[in-house]
Amino acid sequence: MSVRARPTSPHLQIYRWTITMAMSIIHRATGIANYAGMALLVIWLGAAAFGQDALTSVNFIYGSWFGQLVLFGFTWSLAHHMLGGLRHFVWDFAVMMEPGQREALAWANLAASVVITLLIWTLFVWMV
Numbered sequence: 001m002s003v004r005a006r007p008t009s010p011h012l013q014i015y016r017w018t019i020t021m022a023m024s025i026i027h028r029a030t031g032i033a034n035y036a037g038m039a040l041l042v043i044w045l046g047a048a049a050f051g052q053d054a055l056t057s058v059n060f061i062y063g064s065w066f067g068q069l070v071l072f073g074f075t076w077s078l079a080h081h082m083l084g085g086l087r088h089f090v091w092d093f094a095v096m097m098e099p100g101q102r103e104a105l106a107w108a109n110l111a112a113s114v115v116i117t118l119l120i121w122t123l124f125v126w127m128v
């Protein structure tokens with residue numbers, strides 16, 4: 001029996017990628033990453049409350065190259081998500097929604113998140 005091709009509804013592999021679409025997906029992904037990152041913060045605070053040995057162990061893991069990579073990613077995730085939240089706040093006033101404006105805002109979100117992350121790490125990690 002031959003199967004008749006059914007119409008396909010649009011999905012990610014069909015839509016042309018745009019920066020606003022990518023930012024929307026990244027906003028949700030960073031929201032999820034923020035949950036995981038907050039768990040790392042709670043583990044660190046818990047270890048500090050537990051005692052010096054526990055704190056030293058967690059600091060050792062977080063201070064390793066992999067730990068630093070994860071924390072760097074978490075910093076970027078927080079910065080990117082916070083700026084994304086502010087972007088939604090701007091849209092709440094029904095501005096910056098026209099073609100060109102929304103793309104500019106999305107690129108600014110991405111660029112500022114990288115700048116803020118590098119600034120935080122420069123000031124609070126690399127220069128300390």
Ligand code: HEM
Pocket residue numbers: 027028030031032034035038081082083084085086088089
């Ligand atoms: C550790 C802190 C945070 C966590 C764990 C978190 C988590 C999340 C998650 C999982 C989502 C996705 C929800 C969904 O798509 O159904 C989300 C959406 C959102 N977050 Fe956050 N978030 C955090 C901080 C923030 C901050 C600081 C802001 C604002 C400055 C913010 C603004 C928003 C907004 C506006 C949305 C909705 C976006 C939309 O409608 O598409 N979030 N957040």
